[in-house]
Amino acid sequence: MNFNNISVLRSVSVILMNCLFVSTVMAQSEATNRLLERNRMFEKQVIQVADNVYTASGYTVSANSMIIGEDGVVIIDPGSSPSTSQLVRQEFEKITDKPVRAIIYTHSHPDHINGSVAFYEEGRGIQVWQRNNYASERGRQVEAGLDADVRPSRAMGSELPDEQRIGVGVAIPPARPAGRSADMAGARQPATTQPASRPQGNVPPTHTFGEDRVSLEIAGIKLDLVAAPGETDDQLYVWLPEERVLFAGDNFYQSWPNVYPLRGTARRSTRDWIASLASMMAENPLVLVGGHTTPITEDTMTVLTNYHDALKWVHDKTIEGAKKFLTPDELVEYAALPEHLADLDYLQDYYGSVEGTVRDIYAQDLGWFDGNVLNLHRENPVQQAQRMADLVGGVDELMSKAKRAMESGDELGAAQLAWHVTKLQPASADAFQLLGEALAIIAERTFNTPVRNYTFSSSNRYLERAADSR
Ligand SMILES: [Zn+2]
DSSP: OOOHHHHHHHHHHHHHHHHHSOOOOOOOHHHHHHHHHHHHHHHHHHHHETTEEEESSSSSOOOOOEEEEOOOOEEOOOOOHHHHHHHHHHHHHOOOOOEEEEEOOOSHHHHHOOOOOOOOOOOSSOEEEEETTOOOOOHHHHHHTTTTHHHHHHTTTTTTTTTTTTOSSOOOOOOTTSSOOOOOSSSSSSGOOOGGGTTTOOOOOOOOEESEEEEEEEEEEEEEEEOOOSTTOOEEEETTTTTTTTEEETTTTTSOOOOOOOOOOOOOOHHHHHHHHHHHHHOOOSSSSEEEEEESSSSSSHHHHHHHHHHHHHHHHHHHHHTOOHHHHHHHHTTTTOOOHHGGGGSSSSSSSSHHHHHHHHHHOOSSSOSGGGGGSSSOOHHHHHHHHHHHHHHHHHHHHHHHHHHHHHHHHHHHHHHHHHHHHHHHHHHHHHHHHHHHHHTTTOOOOHHHHHHHHHHHHHHHHHHHHO
């Protein structure tokens, strides 16, 4: 990846040079620095996590593992694309020349399965394992006839220039296939739901199971496959009892879990996820290999317990607060993590967010209505904007106040006021320009990568709209 501090600084400087209202150069934000630091985790490496177990990190969007048995190997999550997964295969072949006997998918997301042809060969009896509800996560937007590309690409930053697209939180930013957006993290549904864009190399399971747990022996390797709904309903974890290694799929990675994907394509049960983490804890693993980020090899039970406890805390506090008629906006503060969990690096909002989790738990259990009676009597956006303009003495004064907010460093205030102006004056280049510039600065300071990417994407669209209006 060609990210570096200089390119980001340059982009921020360009934004600021183009900005009508800010004349001083802003320092690179702490959020940007932390995300650049996080990207160092995704340098290519093969990590030996136990005697006969290796995990490749940084080659594909997901983490890809190999267990070496007596007369063959088992591959867990072959990766995100044939070309990048082929690099993993080459690295694994430097360790052993034993043939692939089985491939296990922890779940059906494309970034975990689309590289399977790099390991799979027809006619060799290779078993491909998943649960019998494989690919049950249907694209709700696709079913509804919604354009399934818009929100994934904005949340993943697929359309952003490289200097803005510095991260996706739990992986290297995936390469952009020519003319397409990325192959990242379920942004696309499996081939079974989108036959028109059937991805390269997605081998369907040859073996599935419907029980909670199956115990297998493949190439002399004893392993359990355990149903573990969470990040997807078809999620499983792989348990190696002799080595005490647990492959968690996307029910664990070093980030706050992505309970609500901003792309809006899935509903994920926090309660199922918590129960699956408890089931993983009961195995008492020495090593925890997540679906993304590097494996946990030290203090594993402490990490797993904290991960479980943190998600349970946010769930329980959200329900507790909802019983008191707190609204989601209030619950975000009410359900915030306690100090001993809030500072842990693997619980930071790199990918999922605590705030998104609170709002999603509320929405799944209680629906869109937040309990505020005024939200049963909403006005349309133009009427709301007109009230705001009337309050300050007209739309011109509203625009002046937006500019003054920007000058004083209140970019969020500026964006909110300018947004109202765009509702009243949809052809106002100045309002769209100010809105786009304010959002660019907000995005650069945003730590959660889907929110950051979505904010940059929106900023760019408003700046284009401003240019089109001139
Ligand atoms: Zn994943």
